[in-house]
Amino acid sequence: MGKQFIPKITVFHCINVFGDGEFLLPPEKQDAAVEFIKLPCSSMVKDVFLLRAFESGADAVLVLVCPEGACRYVEGNLRAKKRVGWVKNLLDEIGLDGGRLALFNVAADDAAAVEQIIVQTLSQLADLGPSPAA
Amino acid sequence: MIVGEQKSIAEIKNIVSPYKKVLILGCGTCVKTCFAGGEDEVAVLASALRLAFKKDGRRIEVEEFTVERQCEDEFVQESAEAIARNESVLSLACGAGVQAIARRYEKTPVLPGVNTTFLGVLEKHGLFTEECSGCGDCQLAVFGAVCPFTRCAKKLLNGPCGGSQEGKCEVDPDTECAWSLIIYRLKLLGQLDNLRAYVPPKNWCASGACGPRKLIREDHVL
Numbered sequence: 058m059g060k061q062f063i064p065k066i067t068v069f070h071c072i073n074v075f076g077d078g079e080f081l082l083p084p085e086k087q088d089a090a091v092e093f094i095k096l097p098c099s100s101m102v103k104d105v106f107l108l109r110a111f112e113s114g115a116d117a118v119l120v121l122v123c124p125e126g127a128c129r130y131v132e133g134n135l136r137a138k139k140r141v142g143w144v145k146n147l148l149d150e151i152g153l154d155g156g157r158l159a160l161f162n163v164a165a166d167d168a169a170a171v172e173q174i175i176v177q178t179l180s181q182l183a184d185l186g187p188s189p190a191a
Numbered sequence: 192m193i194v195g196e197q198k199s200i201a202e203i204k205n206i207v208s209p210y211k212k213v214l215i216l217g218c219g220t221c222v223k224t225c226f227a228g229g230e231d232e233v234a235v236l237a238s239a240l241r242l243a244f245k246k247d248g249r250r251i252e253v254e255e256f257t258v259e260r261q262c263e264d265e266f267v268q269e270s271a272e273a274i275a276r277n278e279s280v281l282s283l284a285c286g287a288g289v290q291a292i293a294r295r296y297e298k299t300p301v302l303p304g305v306n307t308t309f310l311g312v313l314e315k316h317g318l319f320t321e322e323c324s325g326c327g328d329c330q331l332a333v334f335g336a337v338c339p340f341t342r343c344a345k346k347l348l349n350g351p352c353g354g355s356q357e358g359k360c361e362v363d364p365d366t367e368c369a370w371s372l373i374i375y376r377l378k379l380l381g382q383l384d385n386l387r388a389y390v391p392p393k394n395w396c397a398s399g400a401c402g403p404r405k406l407i408r409e410d411h412v413l
């Protein structure tokens with residue numbers, strides 16, 4: 058019997074989406090390891106941070122940014138979107154599946170939306186399985 | 192600046208596959224500006240390669256280092272220790288940088304990680320355009336500072352081809368017709384008469400067709 062798969066998700070988020078979040082996952086999803094990394098603005102999520110999260114064993118990486126038009130620094134979330142798109146292509150090239158990386162626009166302090174995104178990602182990981190490079 | 196583009200991960204993986212220890216060597220000048228080989232690109236490529244090989248169940252040690260300019264021996268020397276620790280070097284400089292590294296570290300395989308593409312201009316953030324072919328005999332004074340040798344798809348030196356439409360080149364409608372630009376600029380400068388003068392065929396020797404070129408500044412050579 059193989060080892061039980063405990064999915065690991067790294068979440069990069071702008072502090073304007075939420076500060077230090079506590080999220081309630083449904084009981085059947087609680088055996089996941091979810092790590093939050095807060096940034097002063099989502100545009101600070103450099104390509105290499107996303108890749109290094111995978112190198113550190115993440116099975117999926119999420120980037121949570123403010124809704125378009127609501128970035129405090131005007132275009133930070135647009136830059137983050139471009140960068141995530143670039144790294145998704147890179148992951149596809151590597152054969153790691155760009156689908157393991159995703160960006161979501163979330164309104165400030167919408168905890169329910171964040172929980173929903175994490176639950177949805179865990180469901181996807183149940184299908185995708187562990188990262189082949191973890 | 193010299194503009195280049197990083198090779199695909201698949202090609203780079205293939206090039207470095209015989210080695211277990213690879214130094215990715217960046218260059219902090221032209222290729223940094225065009226996002227092909229500066230410190231950030233070195234870090235991204237190193238991480239991507241580690242992930243790619245780990246996925247394949249292969250271990251490879253990837254070290255990262257960036258020098259100011261790979262085309263100057265003074266800076267090249269700074270990489271000596273890092274090169275000595277590795278079996279090969281993947282250079283993210285232009286082709287000149289790759290060769291400068293190989294010249295100094297003769298026994299180390301030095302591999303190219305970038306396709307050196309053209310001499311160009313940063314038109315806006317993320318957009319680079321080709322402007323000069325380094326022909327060795329610059330005639331921009333005649334052409335209102337728009338180079339037909341580089342920017343006209345047919346390299347015409349004595350006027351447009353006749354296929355230009357609404358300022359766009361017939362070879363590629365997304366590219367401006369160099370001759371349309373030349374005429375526009377000469378009009379602005381009041382120098383349309385320049386077009387009456389016959390421009391003789393180019394001396395291709397000055398462009399490198401007679402072998403590699405060399406520039407000697409006697410006053411700087413000891």
Ligand code: SF4
Pocket residue numbers: 322323324325326327328329330331338339340341
């Ligand atoms: S004429 Fe020659 S040197 Fe001048 S811009 Fe054109 S290619 Fe470059």
Ligand code: SF4
Pocket residue numbers: 342343344345346347350351352353354355356359360361362367368369370371
């Ligand atoms: S359309 Fe203009 S740029 Fe294109 S080939 Fe003709 S003259 Fe040259």
